[in-house]
Amino acid sequence: MNDDAVIALTGVKKTFRDFWLRPTVNAVDGLDLTVRRGEVFGLLGPNGSGKSTTIKMILGLLAPTSGNVSLFGMSPRSVASRAKLGYLPELSYLHPFLTARETIMYYAGLCGLERSVAKTRTRELLEMVKMQDVSNRAVGGFSKGMARRVALASALVGKPELLVLDEPTSGLDPVSTKEVKTLVKALARNGMTVLITSHLLADAEDICDRVMILNHGKSVAEGRVSDLGESLEDFFLAKVGDVDDFVLADFLS
Amino acid sequence: MRRGRAIVCATVLEILGEPLVLLVTVASVAIAALAPAMHYHQFGDPSRMARDAGLSALLLGGAATAFSGTVRTFRREMETGTAQAALAHSVSRTAFFLWKFAGCAVSYSLFAAIMSLVSLIVVRGAEIGGAIAAEKGDVARLWGPSLAFAVAVAVVPLVASAALNRFARFRFVLVANVISLVVAAIGAMYDFDPALAGRLVPAFMLAASPALVIVAAAAAFAVRFKANAASSLVAIVAACMLPLLGNYCLSDALADGGRVPWMYIVAALAALLPAIVAPLAVGVAFINGQDVQ
Numbered sequence: 001m002n003d004d005a006v007i008a009l010t011g012v013k014k015t016f017r018d019f020w021l022r023p024t025v026n027a028v029d030g031l032d033l034t035v036r037r038g039e040v041f042g043l044l045g046p047n048g049s050g051k052s053t054t055i056k057m058i059l060g061l062l063a064p065t066s067g068n069v070s071l072f073g074m075s076p077r078s079v080a081s082r083a084k085l086g087y088l089p090e091l092s093y094l095h096p097f098l099t100a101r102e103t104i105m106y107y108a109g110l111c112g113l114e115r116s117v118a119k120t121r122t123r124e125l126l127e128m129v130k131m132q133d134v135s136n137r138a139v140g141g142f143s144k145g146m147a148r149r150v151a152l153a154s155a156l157v158g159k160p161e162l163l164v165l166d167e168p169t170s171g172l173d174p175v176s177t178k179e180v181k182t183l184v185k186a187l188a189r190n191g192m193t194v195l196i197t198s199h200l201l202a203d204a205e206d207i208c209d210r211v212m213i214l215n216h217g218k219s220v221a222e223g224r225v226s227d228l229g230e231s232l233e234d235f236f237l238a239k240v241g242d243v244d245d246f247v248l249a250d251f252l253s
Numbered sequence: 254m255r256r257g258r259a260i261v262c263a264t265v266l267e268i269l270g271e272p273l274v275l276l277v278t279v280a281s282v283a284i285a286a287l288a289p290a291m292h293y294h295q296f297g298d299p300s301r302m303a304r305d306a307g308l309s310a311l312l313l314g315g316a317a318t319a320f321s322g323t324v325r326t327f328r329r330e331m332e333t334g335t336a337q338a339a340l341a342h343s344v345s346r347t348a349f350f351l352w353k354f355a356g357c358a359v360s361y362s363l364f365a366a367i368m369s370l371v372s373l374i375v376v377r378g379a380e381i382g383g384a385i386a387a388e389k390g391d392v393a394r395l396w397g398p399s400l401a402f403a404v405a406v407a408v409v410p411l412v413a414s415a416a417l418n419r420f421a422r423f424r425f426v427l428v429a430n431v432i433s434l435v436v437a438a439i440g441a442m443y444d445f446d447p448a449l450a451g452r453l454v455p456a457f458m459l460a461a462s463p464a465l466v467i468v469a470a471a472a473a474f475a476v477r478f479k480a481n482a483a484s485s486l487v488a489i490v491a492a493c494m495l496p497l498l499g500n501y502c503l504s505d506a507l508a509d510g511g512r513v514p515w516m517y518i519v520a521a522l523a524a525l526l527p528a529i530v531a532p533l534a535v536g537v538a539f540i541n542g543q544d545v546q
Contacts (some may be wrong), residue, residue, distance in 0.1 A: 047517045052404055056337075056544075056545075056546070059340075059341045060340070060341075060511075061337055061340060061341065061544065061545045061546070062545070062546070063544060079343045079344065079345050080343070082342060082343045083343040084342060085341065085342070085343075087338065087341035087342075088335060089337060089341075090336060093333060093334035093335045093337060093338040094335065094338075095263060095267065095335055096265060097270045097424075098263065098266065102266075105259075106259050106262075106263050107338075107342065108259075109255050109258060109259025109260075109262075110256050110259055110339055110342040110343070110344055111342060111343065112255050112256055112343065113255070114255070115255075136422065152340075154338075155381060158342070165340075209502055
């Protein structure tokens, strides 16, 4: 494995099975992937292409059926490998009964931060995501965008070296989307490694150094955004869009 | 330890914030306080009805709180994805499961503490009232204080919590539970009788402890199965625990100033330990052996 690699997947397959252990779907099929320290890596693909499954294997939440997953050179199931990790899930999974402040304090506790440090960092993050005025309200009553901001602050509270963002701009208005993109760029400038998935190709084009396009669980393209020679959207549609067009045309006829 | 504290606190906040838990607590307190007010003077042993009502409410209300609180909090973690978000941090699955179980056990212990304190007060009142009734024959006057206390311990927390929620945005259900404990503790400390507490507390421990098996079984099954299946499996475990109700029958040992020997209590709790550890071991195996989606 490359010494610089923060994440390394080699020949990873994930097959989901039913109650009788019969295979139902091959979500990821022989994936090789390397994310190097300090880069912003985009994992792109249509719905059901295996992006979230891949991320969950990287986080140790799903066990690969075969192949090897390495996080900071360790198994993602080891607690030590996840100590330097921040994670923003696709849906903002928050305890609805906790306030915004308590939510960030909860995740600070999970990161093992001392109470005084956690309090300071929570205050700073609430200001950063502009939620200080509603910090004592339960997150169960928040809009999707507000919950997203709290979830982002929670992902950053442990000052992670690797930030995994699953659809980070989902549910955000254009101004907030731009702020998140600016934030990701600033974090990357400070040396943080970022793995991001997004359906919004323009967003990925703006912030990613390298991208991989997944389709049906397989990598169909990988490379630097600057080397594409065309817009990411055109490139993406050329790789995965034709099948959908065919199906749609079929249906319309 | 900080990770454990975070998980325990969040779990306690969640369970004590459940309206159902508050409903069970208020109903149990009302049963324990009101039932003896109607009958305690008519059985020769003046405080018997008070003891039995307290132990019954503790046993049934405790089983309901332990079962519903644990299944709901674990299923919610697994189904809404909060477990996923927590396990993406540097928390092992085993630690997450065990700390969450500890949070459920703490929540149940709060209920058991409230019920034990309320029963202490009611039994004390019954003993004093029984003596007065035997001497003066004025039975009706005994109902007043018991009813007043029952109303206070059931209603004051609700009213105070509603006021705190209205004017200071405190959590209504959680604060009502905590105020119930405080009111019960203040009541128990007033005219505290150490000898009576020494007799009753061991019996309450015997009646309360089997519910920890329900908490452990509910945690283990809820981490693996959906709510309905988990509930059915916990019901089977609860049915297997029926012989433990013998502990409850030991409350007869408290009649006429009697007490349950401490050695028996230690032996009973030691015998209970494997019944708690076994489902926890199953739960640890479940959470480590499955994908968390």
